[in-house]
Amino acid sequence: xxxxxxxxxxxxxxxxxxxxxxxxxxxxxxxxxxxxxxxxxxxxxxxxxxxxxxxxxxxxxxxxxxxxxxxxxxxxxxxxxxxxxxxxxxxxxxxxxxxxxxxxxxxxxxxxxxxxxxxxxxxxxxxxxxxxxxxxxxxxxxxxxxxxxxxxxxxxxxxxxxxxxxxxxxxxxxxxxxxxxxxxxxxxxxxxxxxxxxxxxxxxxxxxxxxxxxxxxxxxxxxxxxxxxxxxxxxxxxxxxxxxxxxxxxxxxxxxxxxxxxxxxxxxxxxxxxxxxxxxxxxxxxxxxxxxxxxxxxxxxxxxxxxxxxxxxxxxxxxxxxxxxxxxxxxxxxxxxxxxxxxxxxxxxxxxxxxxxxxxxxxxxxxxxxxxxxxxxxxxxxxxxxxxxxxxxxxxxxxxxxxxxxxxxxxxxxxxxxxxxxxxxxxxxxxxxxxxxxxxxxxxxxxxxxxxxxx
Numbered sequence: 001x002x003x004x005x006x007x008x009x010x011x012x013x014x015x016x017x018x019x020x021x022x023x024x025x026x027x028x029x030x031x032x033x034x035x036x037x038x039x040x041x042x043x044x045x046x047x048x049x050x051x052x053x054x055x056x057x058x059x060x061x062x063x064x065x066x067x068x069x070x071x072x073x074x075x076x077x078x079x080x081x082x083x084x085x086x087x088x089x090x091x092x093x094x095x096x097x098x099x100x101x102x103x104x105x106x107x108x109x110x111x112x113x114x115x116x117x118x119x120x121x122x123x124x125x126x127x128x129x130x131x132x133x134x135x136x137x138x139x140x141x142x143x144x145x146x147x148x149x150x151x152x153x154x155x156x157x158x159x160x161x162x163x164x165x166x167x168x169x170x171x172x173x174x175x176x177x178x179x180x181x182x183x184x185x186x187x188x189x190x191x192x193x194x195x196x197x198x199x200x201x202x203x204x205x206x207x208x209x210x211x212x213x214x215x216x217x218x219x220x221x222x223x224x225x226x227x228x229x230x231x232x233x234x235x236x237x238x239x240x241x242x243x244x245x246x247x248x249x250x251x252x253x254x255x256x257x258x259x260x261x262x263x264x265x266x267x268x269x270x271x272x273x274x275x276x277x278x279x280x281x282x283x284x285x286x287x288x289x290x291x292x293x294x295x296x297x298x299x300x301x302x303x304x305x306x307x308x309x310x311x312x313x314x315x316x317x318x319x320x321x322x323x324x325x326x327x328x329x330x331x332x333x334x335x336x337x338x339x340x341x342x343x344x345x346x347x348x349x350x351x352x353x354x355x356x357x358x359x360x361x362x363x364x365x366x367x368x369x370x371x372x373x374x375x376x377x378x379x380x381x382x383x384x385x386x387x388x389x390x391x392x393x394x395x396x397x398x399x400x401x402x403x404x405x406x407x408x409x410x411x412x413x414x415x416x417x418x419x420x421x422x423x424x425x426x427x428x429x430x431x432x433x434x435x436x437x438x439x440x441x442x443x444x445x446x447x448x449x450x451x452x453x454x455x
Contacts, residue, residue: 012132013067019124020061024089027117028053031093034109040101049097056092060085062440063447070166072129082125086118139196139225140172144212147178148203149229159233159241160199167236169197177202177209195219201229238409239424240431242390267435268370271442275371276364283358290321290355297346300326303359308376311399316368318376319359323347354449360402372438373401374426385419395426398433405429405437408444 032049033041061067066085072078090113097103141160145153157171172195198219202208208216220226233241291302304322307315328342343351350356363369369376374395377385385392406425411418429437 012069016067016069016072016125016128019128020057020121023117023120023124024053024057027090027113027120028093030109031097031113035105035113036097037104037106040103045101045103048100049093052096052100053089053093056096057089059443060089060092062443069168072125073132073166075126075129078125078129079122082122083118086121090114090117138168138170140194141169141197141199142173142175142195143171144175144177144198144200144202146176146202146204146207149201150176150178156201156229165237169199169232169236171199177207177212195224197225197227199227199229199232234428237424238405238428239421240427242420242424242427264433264435267438268372271438272364272371276361279358279361280365283361286355286358290350293346294322298322298344306378308400309379309382309396310368310376311396313393313396315379316363316366316376318369319362321350321356321359323350323356357402364402368399370399370401372404372441373399374404374429375407375422376400381419385416385423388416389420389423391427392423394430395423398430403441403445405441408441408448 028050031053032046036045036049064081064085065071066081071081094110094114143157143160145156149156153174157174160167160169160171162169198216200208200216216226227235230241233239287302294300294302301322304320304324306318306320308318310316323344324340324342324347325344347356360369364371382392404426405428406422409425410421429441
């Protein structure tokens with residue numbers, strides 16, 4: 001008997017979001033139509049407060065990672081996180097309403113909005129986490145591979161099962177296309193009904209046996225998931241699997257003609273112009289303070305100038321507030337590490353709050369960089385990484401950025417392994433660039449700076 005259809009992570013997040021929004025809309029209704037004195041009510045006020053509420057909730061949820069299913073699954077954590085974020089939401093809505101609108105409130109409905117909203121969100125999410133303890137959430141996977149991809153079998157299985165991240169997939173069976181024996185087929189056929197998803201990792205799809213193709217087609221008709229390893233990796237990790245299974249340029253990037261996205265270009269220009277003005281102003285204000293503190297705690301030049309590789313492989317100068325000792329690289333170029341002894345105590349403070357990055361706005365104004373894009377690297381490291389990592393030069397097809405998808409998704413790069421992981425995220429960004437993804441990067445960057453995440 002076939003297993004019931006299992007909801008994937010996107011579907012579960014959608015159900016969680018719908019439940020949250022029903023509670024938020026009901027709470028905003030109480031706040032707008034009952035807590036605010038009717039004497040002050042008008043259609044513009046109602047629409048304004050409702051918009052403030054929705055934007056505030058969605059922004060806080062994204063910045064504070066409220067829809068992380070791994071966190072939602074922890075019973076104790078889900079209650080505290082729900083109360084904290086929902087309480088922050090009602091506080092923000094109340095304060096912004098007071099600031100933007102001259103209104104008075106009825107106390108009882110206002111208290112109901114302020115107190116009951118966090119409790120309702122917490123109870124709903126607690127119920128949600130318990131429901132999915134009963135309903136199966138993990139898909140049983142049949143992993144199909146060939147001789148070319150077998151060398152990374154153990155690593156690929158760990159990737160699917162989720163060694164560091166909950167993927168909600170579990171490999172139950174593996175099937176080698178190069179061991180297409182009668183015994184293998186019999187075992188394969190007897191166990192196929194217990195499988196919820198097929199993940200295929202092969203150099204070429206031209207050599208998949210006809211009977212296996214028919215089974216894949218029938219599984220799709222029966223509502224089961226049939227995807228390539230590349231698609232699985234991209235959808236789950238929001239990165240490209242450059243090291244995991246093959247070196248096919250077309251498989252990784254799926255090059256295709258696209259119409260010029262004028263809206264994306266206009267948005268990119270607007271974002272870069274706005275942030276250049278904002279960060280330029282902050283940079284100018286910060287210079288005197290950093291200069292004075294440097295005299296006492298970080299003696300030496302104020303700025304650190306370095307050559308980096310930008311778009312189309314062209315070299316340009318990048319500027320930072322110096323955070324390391326003078327002549328930090330007198331023995332040769334070296335990547336910075338988490339507890340790097342070359343970083344001064346004051347420089348460590350600059351790095352924690354990303355103040356050392358502010359002078360890069362000079363490179364943005366000069367046109368060498370943009371606010372969002374792959375981080376530019378030095379030529380010596382580019383040459384080394386080009387010899388080791390496939391597709392590393394693809395990073396240079398777009399302008400480098402102060403922040404990017406790799407920076408908000410992965411820790412500070414310290415070694416080759418980190419460079420490889422960051423490249424996976426850079427390729428994902430290059431392939432999937434959009435206004436939505438840029439907004440996500442901006443929000444995540446704000447979170448990184450506010451909560452001092454990373455090195």
